[in-house]
Amino acid sequence: MSPRTDEKNAEIRQESMKRIAEAAFELIARQGFEATTIAQIAQKAGVSKGLLYNYYKSKEDLLEKVVVDSLAGADQTMAGLMTDDAATTLENLCRYYFRELRTKPEQWRILTELTFRIDQFQFIHDIATKKMRGYLDLLESLLNNMGFPDARGEAKLLAALFDGIAIQYLVIRDDYPLDEVEQYMITKYCKRHPQ
Amino acid sequence: MSPRTDEKNAEIRQESMKRIAEAAFELIARQGFEATTIAQIAQKAGVSKGLLYNYYKSKEDLLEKVVVDSLAGADQTMAGLMTDDAATTLENLCRYYFRELRTKPEQWRILTELTFRIDQFQFIHDIATKKMRGYLDLLESLLNNMGFPDARGEAKLLAALFDGIAIQYLVIRDDYPLDEVEQYMITKYCKRHPQ
Amino acid sequence: MSPRTDEKNAEIRQESMKRIAEAAFELIARQGFEATTIAQIAQKAGVSKGLLYNYYKSKEDLLEKVVVDSLAGADQTMAGLMTDDAATTLENLCRYYFRELRTKPEQWRILTELTFRIDQFQFIHDIATKKMRGYLDLLESLLNNMGFPDARGEAKLLAALFDGIAIQYLVIRDDYPLDEVEQYMITKYCKRHPQ
Amino acid sequence: MSPRTDEKNAEIRQESMKRIAEAAFELIARQGFEATTIAQIAQKAGVSKGLLYNYYKSKEDLLEKVVVDSLAGADQTMAGLMTDDAATTLENLCRYYFRELRTKPEQWRILTELTFRIDQFQFIHDIATKKMRGYLDLLESLLNNMGFPDARGEAKLLAALFDGIAIQYLVIRDDYPLDEVEQYMITKYCKRHPQ
DNA sequence: TATGAATGAGTATTCATTCAT
DNA sequence: AATGAATGAATACTCATTCAT
Numbered sequence: 001m002s003p004r005t006d007e008k009n010a011e012i013r014q015e016s017m018k019r020i021a022e023a024a025f026e027l028i029a030r031q032g033f034e035a036t037t038i039a040q041i042a043q044k045a046g047v048s049k050g051l052l053y054n055y056y057k058s059k060e061d062l063l064e065k066v067v068v069d070s071l072a073g074a075d076q077t078m079a080g081l082m083t084d085d086a087a088t089t090l091e092n093l094c095r096y097y098f099r100e101l102r103t104k105p106e107q108w109r110i111l112t113e114l115t116f117r118i119d120q121f122q123f124i125h126d127i128a129t130k131k132m133r134g135y136l137d138l139l140e141s142l143l144n145n146m147g148f149p150d151a152r153g154e155a156k157l158l159a160a161l162f163d164g165i166a167i168q169y170l171v172i173r174d175d176y177p178l179d180e181v182e183q184y185m186i187t188k189y190c191k192r193h194p195q
Numbered sequence: 196m197s198p199r200t201d202e203k204n205a206e207i208r209q210e211s212m213k214r215i216a217e218a219a220f221e222l223i224a225r226q227g228f229e230a231t232t233i234a235q236i237a238q239k240a241g242v243s244k245g246l247l248y249n250y251y252k253s254k255e256d257l258l259e260k261v262v263v264d265s266l267a268g269a270d271q272t273m274a275g276l277m278t279d280d281a282a283t284t285l286e287n288l289c290r291y292y293f294r295e296l297r298t299k300p301e302q303w304r305i306l307t308e309l310t311f312r313i314d315q316f317q318f319i320h321d322i323a324t325k326k327m328r329g330y331l332d333l334l335e336s337l338l339n340n341m342g343f344p345d346a347r348g349e350a351k352l353l354a355a356l357f358d359g360i361a362i363q364y365l366v367i368r369d370d371y372p373l374d375e376v377e378q379y380m381i382t383k384y385c386k387r388h389p390q
Numbered sequence: 391m392s393p394r395t396d397e398k399n400a401e402i403r404q405e406s407m408k409r410i411a412e413a414a415f416e417l418i419a420r421q422g423f424e425a426t427t428i429a430q431i432a433q434k435a436g437v438s439k440g441l442l443y444n445y446y447k448s449k450e451d452l453l454e455k456v457v458v459d460s461l462a463g464a465d466q467t468m469a470g471l472m473t474d475d476a477a478t479t480l481e482n483l484c485r486y487y488f489r490e491l492r493t494k495p496e497q498w499r500i501l502t503e504l505t506f507r508i509d510q511f512q513f514i515h516d517i518a519t520k521k522m523r524g525y526l527d528l529l530e531s532l533l534n535n536m537g538f539p540d541a542r543g544e545a546k547l548l549a550a551l552f553d554g555i556a557i558q559y560l561v562i563r564d565d566y567p568l569d570e571v572e573q574y575m576i577t578k579y580c581k582r583h584p585q
Numbered sequence: 586m587s588p589r590t591d592e593k594n595a596e597i598r599q600e601s602m603k604r605i606a607e608a609a610f611e612l613i614a615r616q617g618f619e620a621t622t623i624a625q626i627a628q629k630a631g632v633s634k635g636l637l638y639n640y641y642k643s644k645e646d647l648l649e650k651v652v653v654d655s656l657a658g659a660d661q662t663m664a665g666l667m668t669d670d671a672a673t674t675l676e677n678l679c680r681y682y683f684r685e686l687r688t689k690p691e692q693w694r695i696l697t698e699l700t701f702r703i704d705q706f707q708f709i710h711d712i713a714t715k716k717m718r719g720y721l722d723l724l725e726s727l728l729n730n731m732g733f734p735d736a737r738g739e740a741k742l743l744a745a746l747f748d749g750i751a752i753q754y755l756v757i758r759d760d761y762p763l764d765e766v767e768q769y770m771i772t773k774y775c776k777r778h779p780q
Numbered sequence: 781t782a783t784g785a786a787t788g789a790g791t792a793t794t795c796a797t798t799c800a801t
Numbered sequence: 802a803a804t805g806a807a808t809g810a811a812t813a814c815t816c817a818t819t820c821a822t
């Protein structure tokens with residue numbers, strides 16, 4: 001019960017939770033939520049099923065925490081991409097988005113899949129709605145700064161375009177010309193002066 | 196000597212299958228595939244669980260048949276929207292798409308969700324991939340006829356845009372300005388002469 | 391309702407029952423009783439499931455009738471093997487038994503298997519007990535006529551020997567020297583004068 | 586740091602498995618394999634259905650493990666009956682066989698029944714075939730040592746005789762003179778000098 | 781006589797969750 | 802903090818049997 005022990009405990013705790021979360025995300029990304037069992041997650045994380053329930057209330061709670069964590073990480077990274085120049089910022093965001101899509105397609109696949117399951121997971125509804133509004137506001141502000149007329153309307157289309165490109169790529173995958181589309185988007189939205 | 200004529204039997208079968216399929220699609224669309232039980236489907240269809248297995252090999256087989264049927268119906272409807280004029284055809288398709296989204300959002304949601312569950316529903320993924328390619332070709336051909344330069348590239352963005360609008364609408368729902376976006380799309384792609 | 395129709399009906403009836411019984415025996419012999427479904431039997435017999443229940447009260451009733459028929463056929467054949475000379479009769483029976491074993495091993499297999507399921511099928515108990523006693527009496531009488539001392543005791547062993555040979559052959563099958571054993575039995579019991 | 590020592594866990598597991606196996610064997614021996622439900626076994630063993638599946642992959646796996654265990658036990662016991670003198674060993678085996686038959690007829694019945702269900706329980710058939718060959722070799726060796734001419738042929742008949750006696754006894758049961766037959770077998774094969 | 785659509789009771793199996801240690 | 806034995810509710814699927822026609 002000395003402070004040292006408490007510290008150590010907190011450390012162990014963090015370590016265990018991290019391993020559980022990683023195992024969960026990886027398995028769920030590969031197999032889907034219902035096809036992944038608590039037993040699999042515990043085994044992959046190298047902990048007992050019981051311990052898992054010390055940290056997470058339920059399987060769904062685990063999913064929520066994992067998803068929230070994953071998105072929080074993305075938010076943080078995106079914050080680092082902001083600059084004083086709107087066009088540069090937009091280009092940074094754009095490149096980041098395409099890089100993520102290319103390097104972690106399975107993670108994006110599961111996140112997108114979950115987005116479609118709004119009615120089944122309440123937390124998804126809240127998160128997805130908030131995220132979408134946030135991105136919309138960000139895009140609007142950037143486009144506005146860049147001098148686009150009807151920045152709000154354009155932002156809506158741009159947001160939809162990003163989502164749609166992800167869908168097409170995640171489904172068609174190897175045959176989808178992601179590089180080409182990325183180039184097109186950057187040229188069209190970040191390099192040209194708006195009319 | 197048949198106690199019931201073959202036609203009568205076929206009729207009865209069709210009727211039962213239809214009721215089962217409708218019940219299944221509706222429940223699955225609302226609750227998702229795993230959350231929907233065979234018992235629920237049978238009850239909603241007003242038949243016994245056993246009868247369901249006279250017509251469908253398994254729960255997954257039922258899903259497949261229902262999805263294929265649903266998509267076949269859409270194909271047929273779309274075929275009727277073709278005209279001699281590319282711009283008119285595109286406008287028809289566009290209006291049809293937005294009408295579907297508005298009137299049957301749950302169906303679109305479940306179909307898209309299932310498309311993403313590659314490892315679990317290979318057949319849906321295959322169908323969806325083929326459809327996506329088909330739409331891409333159709334859009335390219337239309338845009339080409341309408342005089343767009345780089346019709347292929349533009350078709351890709353347009354396809355992504357349609358998908359993206361759907362996901363945004365399905366998530367944000369009531370707050371999403373679907374009418375406005377529809378108008379914008381039609382104006383931009385179907386009414387203006389390409390540069 | 392004319393006599394002619396009744397006759398015809400009876401004929402049809404016989405024909406249908408025969409086909410059902412044959413299909414049932416064949417399927418049950420190959421797959422076992424519980425692994426064989428009424429649907430399979432009906433299909434193989436080319437009749438409807440409903441018709442089957444016009445003739446047989448239940449699946450178990452069908453099994454009983456089929457088994458009884460099969461054994462009755464054997465009885466009839468055996469009756470034709472009787473002669474005035476006990477040694478000749480015994481030899482005939484012996485040869486018949488081995489020939490059956492060789493030509494219809496699957497049928498014997500299922501009958502033997504059923505014999506072991508006394509507690510599960512009441513009718514099996516009755517039939518098997520009666521048969522065994524009948525054979526015992528027959529063998530005793532034959533051995534007695536042939537001059538064996540302690541014909542009853544010897545008959546008991548002989549009966550057990552026949553059963554045991556069947557078991558060994560039906561299990562080991564191809565490697566079992568059935569011909570050799572047959573020859574041995576005939577030589578030992580039918581050809582030599584008892585001491 | 587384990588909340589329960591590994592040994593303690595192993596003990597608990599062994600205990601549970603034993604109770605399940607015993608319950609399963611007893612019920613299956615009495616009612617047959619398909620007539621015995623998992624629920625019955627679990628209840629008789631005093632555990633939940635779920636626990637049963639912690640230890641056995643399926644109902645059939647449970648059957649296999651139980652059968653293999655049971656036969657391994659018999660092997661061990663028989664090994665203890667071997668002596669330097671062939672006649673004594675044979676007599677020991679003979680007495681053991683009859684005692685088993687008398688005290689555990691249901692177990693013999695079910696094991697033999699299962700042996701005949703080749704297509705459904707391949708593993709039992711394989712085990713039984715191997716056992717039969719093993720017994721044959723053992724009998725041949727013993728008879729050979731005892732000076733029997735044609736020990737191989739005699740062994741075959743003796744093996745069949747044992748099997749046949751079992752089936753006769755299991756069917757006729759109370760009316761079958763098992764004691765008398767046992768005496769006869771011992772006198773004939775173990776006490777007399779071969780000619 | 782004959783059919784086959786329909787039933788529903790029955791069964792193996794899975795898995796999130798709990799809790800004694 | 803950590804374990805894993807144990808639970809039991811939930812669920813897909815089967816199949817003998819019935820009955821309207």
